[in-house]
Amino acid sequence: MTAGAIRVVLTDIEGTTSAIAFVKETLFPFAEAALDGFLDAHGAEPEVAAILAEVPGPDPRATLRRWMAEDAKATPLKSLQGLIWRAGFEDGRIRGHLWPDVPGCLRAWHAGGIGLAVYSSGSVAAQRLLFGHSVAGDLLGLFGGFFDTRMGGKRDAASYGRIAGELGAAPGAVLFLSDVAEELDAAAAAGLATCQLVRAADGTIPCGRHPQAADFPAVARGFGLPQPVG
Structure with a gap:
């Protein structure tokens, strides 16, 4: 993937931005x-x-x-x-977990003109609670879209085509991040760029079928996205 080709990052939550154990x-x-x-x-x-x-x-x-x-x-x-x-x-008794590398990259990508969206099996309402009340504060303003399984199953290629359409982006300009190989397979079948997050703390096993990254800065390096400052 050439630098500058990605216009939107579409991310999963569990195992990608946040610990599976949360x-x-x-x-x-x-x-x-x-x-x-x-x-x-x-x-x-x-x-x-x-x-x-x-x-x-x-x-x-x-x-x-x-x-x-x-x-x-x-x-x-x-x-x-x-x-x-x-x-x-x-009321502040819960804060949405995010891996420490995630907020800085989300902010850098947003500031650099990269669109951000979420696709998770959890409801849109639950997604908004997690990012709106996260350990890094209210991040809702960074995102241009939240999608759940009302768009279709996460292992169904058609779902990713629908989401790209909703985002007004060519599939090839959308990068989908997930820890689940079968979800990435479906996204790739729809023409999206893909990257598997392989976080040691979650015990993710690399599938070998997609580019992989240990964290969000590694995603940025691999796909020519803006890096966080500091």
Whole structure:
């Protein structure tokens, strides 16, 4: 890829900008610990009451705790966790994890005229919470787009074509960053440039099918993007 060819960086979150462990080691335990207090304070509110009405059994809290222990993909649990996390982000009890190399590069790329966007299996609302309340402050203003699986599956090439269209960019001018080889395969099939983030702390295994980088500065060097100052 020649310097200057990339006009937009489209990034995954887990394993790319942020630790895979953030969800399991921070968000899930936070929701479990905050469950009773949140329901005591907000259980009568219509949005929360509607969620609780969907929880089976005579003791909704017990069912919710069982689902948490099982890591169940139950819709009422996921909805309630989202509300608890939102409260935690907004009052400062949670900060969205970013690897230390990420914020400086995002700022440098934005300042250098490179468009930025996110594509994650987490909802757009969750993406905005993480970057809006991150360890590096509010970074929402750096991004021109947030996309989730409403654009299609992350292992479906058509999804990446749709996103490039939404961004108004030729596929070849979009660089997709992810730790997941199959996602990168799909992006490449749609004509996007790709780079696998291979972060030692996440135990990512290089696939060998795409350019790879240990961090965002290495991405910048490999694709001719602006480097952070300092």
